[in-house]
Amino acid sequence: MGPWRDKAVLGVTAALRRSAGRGDRSAGEAVLRPAGLKPGWLVGGVLAVAVALVAGVAFGPVSLPPGSVAAELLNLIPGVRLHSGLSEREVAIVTELRLPRVVLGLLVGAMLALAGAAYQGVFRNPLADPHLLGVAAGAGLGVTAVIAFRSTAGDATSNLPIGVPLAAFAGAIGAVALTYSLGAAGGRSRTPATLILAGVAVSAFLAAGQTYLMQRHVDSLREVYSWLLGRLATAGWHDVLMILPYVVVTGAIVLSQRRALDVMSVGDEEAMSLGLHPQRSRYLLIVAASLGTAAAVSVSGLIGFVGIIVPHTLRLLAGPSYRSILPLSVLFGGAFLALTDLLARTVAGPSEIPIGVVTAFLGAPFFVLVLRTNHAVAP
Amino acid sequence: MSVAEQSAISARGLTVRLGGKIIVAGIDLDVAEGSWVTIIGPNGAGKSTVLRAIGGLLAFTGRVELVGTPVDKLPRRERARTVATVAQSPVVPPGMRVLDYVLLGRTPYIPALGRESAADLAAVAEVLASLDLEELTDRRLDTLSGGERQRVFLARALAQGARILLLDEPTSALDIGHQQEVLELVDRLRAERGLTVLATMHDLSTAGEYADVMVLLAGGLIRAVGPPREVLTEDLLATHYRVRVKVIEGERGPLVVPVRG
Numbered sequence A: 001m002g003p004w005r006d007k008a009v010l011g012v013t014a015a016l017r018r019s020a021g022r023g024d025r026s027a028g029e030a031v032l033r034p035a036g037l038k039p040g041w042l043v044g045g046v047l048a049v050a051v052a053l054v055a056g057v058a059f060g061p062v063s064l065p066p067g068s069v070a071a072e073l074l075n076l077i078p079g080v081r082l083h084s085g086l087s088e089r090e091v092a093i094v095t096e097l098r099l100p101r102v103v104l105g106l107l108v109g110a111m112l113a114l115a116g117a118a119y120q121g122v123f124r125n126p127l128a129d130p131h132l133l134g135v136a137a138g139a140g141l142g143v144t145a146v147i148a149f150r151s152t153a154g155d156a157t158s159n160l161p162i163g164v165p166l167a168a169f170a171g172a173i174g175a176v177a178l179t180y181s182l183g184a185a186g187g188r189s190r191t192p193a194t195l196i197l198a199g200v201a202v203s204a205f206l207a208a209g210q211t212y213l214m215q216r217h218v219d220s221l222r223e224v225y226s227w228l229l230g231r232l233a234t235a236g237w238h239d240v241l242m243i244l245p246y247v248v249v250t251g252a253i254v255l256s257q258r259r260a261l262d263v264m265s266v267g268d269e270e271a272m273s274l275g276l277h278p279q280r281s282r283y284l285l286i287v288a289a290s291l292g293t294a295a296a297v298s299v300s301g302l303i304g305f306v307g308i309i310v311p312h313t314l315r316l317l318a319g320p321s322y323r324s325i326l327p328l329s330v331l332f333g334g335a336f337l338a339l340t341d342l343l344a345r346t347v348a349g350p351s352e353i354p355i356g357v358v359t360a361f362l363g364a365p366f367f368v369l370v371l372r373t374n375h376a377v378a379p
Numbered sequence B: 001m002s003v004a005e006q007s008a009i010s011a012r013g014l015t016v017r018l019g020g021k022i023i024v025a026g027i028d029l030d031v032a033e034g035s036w037v038t039i040i041g042p043n044g045a046g047k048s049t050v051l052r053a054i055g056g057l058l059a060f061t062g063r064v065e066l067v068g069t070p071v072d073k074l075p076r077r078e079r080a081r082t083v084a085t086v087a088q089s090p091v092v093p094p095g096m097r098v099l100d101y102v103l104l105g106r107t108p109y110i111p112a113l114g115r116e117s118a119a120d121l122a123a124v125a126e127v128l129a130s131l132d133l134e135e136l137t138d139r140r141l142d143t144l145s146g147g148e149r150q151r152v153f154l155a156r157a158l159a160q161g162a163r164i165l166l167l168d169e170p171t172s173a174l175d176i177g178h179q180q181e182v183l184e185l186v187d188r189l190r191a192e193r194g195l196t197v198l199a200t201m202h203d204l205s206t207a208g209e210y211a212d213v214m215v216l217l218a219g220g221l222i223r224a225v226g227p228p229r230e231v232l233t234e235d236l237l238a239t240h241y242r243v244r245v246k247v248i249e250g251e252r253g254p255l256v257v258p259v260r261g
Helices: A003-019 A039-058 A065-077 A088-123 A136-150 A164-182 A192-216 A220-226 A236-257 A259-263 A268-273 A278-301 A307-317 A322-346 A356-372 B047-054 B075-080 B098-109 B118-130 B146-159 B174-194 B234-241
Strands: B011-018 B023-031 B036-040 B061-066 B083-086 B164-170 B197-200 B215-219 B221-226 B244-250 B254-258
Touching: A039 A065, A065 A088, A088 A236, A088 A259, A088 A278, A088 A307, A088 A322, A088 B011, A136 A164, A136 A192, A136 A220, A136 A278, A136 B146, A136 B254, A164 A192, A164 A278, A192 A220, A236 A259, A236 A322, A259 A278, A259 A322, A259 B061, A259 B098, A268 A278, A268 B083, A307 A322, A307 A356, A322 A356, B011 B047, B011 B118, B023 B047, B023 B118, B023 B215, B023 B221, B036 B047, B036 B174, B047 B061, B047 B083, B047 B164, B047 B197, B075 B083, B075 B098, B083 B146, B098 B118, B098 B146, B146 B174, B164 B174, B164 B254, B215 B234, B234 B244
Parallel strands: B036 B197, B036 B215, B083 B164, B164 B197
Antiparallel strands: B011 B023, B011 B061, B215 B221, B244 B254
């Protein structure tokens, strides 16, 4: 990854900023350009995904020339036959080892960023994220319970027990359901803030349960942590195929609500007076986003901060409309996580830094930046 | 108010309960098309509640009809095309431009999975021109002054294309100059577009100059209805506001001036 690439990225970003948004006014005639997804940004997003794909596959313990990798990737399109110059073994590395991992990173990143953006719109808070409603705590408890149970049942040496993804998924969904029913107990006076408070309470409760289990089964600690810190290590396409339907379905549902989210930025009552059904949109969004996040967590463990860093950066650069932020979160979220994964597995030599650690390292200073420059957080 | 014409707004026995408590009870109200009715009353009288119930934003018992149709039977989008509400303290979404905010008023015309049409943009352009907001089109809403923002809130309501306008305390956050400016603006728009205006106001000084009919609400009940000079009387105001005032007959309506004892 040379400095040329960083400069190109900066240049593209600056150009996109300039082109995005002001309507042209020729003599006397005002052309109204409402907010929405600008083609420049869409192209930028697709480019980012392409760069992440090629770079993610090309670089690693065995470095492959990016040009050949790009050619080999294009060969995957039926009907395309390019001579990439890679040996059979190298092609196998590309298609069986690296490509699934990068694609998984793209999908998980897209899902986490989209879910984060959806929550930020629903709760009108730029720091909202599904982890707020208990996804992280629920998944963690589920995973810990299964691993602890297996260690007492004598299967402590098994690598990646099959039950773990399911337990993570069930735990995450269970936690959100619990949060929602707790939040709904407030009756008619319920506001979005009630739900967040319920989420905090549920998360704390489940985290306490998890800590208790970890204390009782100390020998399972390492395995639990390796899961909790997140990893995209995968061989073959099994994990990708598992998560793909969730990403597609929840992605479609969330994207369908992007105009609704813009209208909901004026609050429920005003949104109602404008003819919208804000409760229904909110419900759809939370369910879809939580489901998608649970699927992502079950496959890749807990990777935090993506849902906050990516949508918020897009909000600062591409404007506050969810008609931009949601689709761009899919593209740039995927690219971000795939590139972060590249960093995680190349920076420390042959060993890998858990990706959750890398995103946390990137996320914490980002949080500080957000808090310092934050505009009004809508009530 | 002629009973023969169909009222733009007609309420019978309107009662609202919130959290088990009765906020307003037995409200009967008729607002003739094209007229301006102002609801006045002390803090906590239930003025906002009446307005929100009429706008279909609150559950109520009784009957509320807008141009002959019960408001709770209207599908949401059609209701939004019939009546537009400007809330007391509208939310100012951070970073949103004036253009996009006013465009929100076209929500009831834009299909759920669709985008704004040329007609929608034309409607927004017309409203922006009418309220003298063209210079501010690209400005962020959160950078405008109070008076400018109030015009933008009005613009969004007008963009809804509704014939009934509900204004909740349209002047309470404004200085004396902007108060007059906004009220003049609403009156002009009412005449130009044939709008029906139902407003709540708690500042009485000039409220009598703009309303055709006033309704005095106190303790959740209507205490007086009629033309301003019949409702803005020193006795009624002393009773319900517990204030000592002088009412002066102005050219356009009664003016209320508080005086020390």
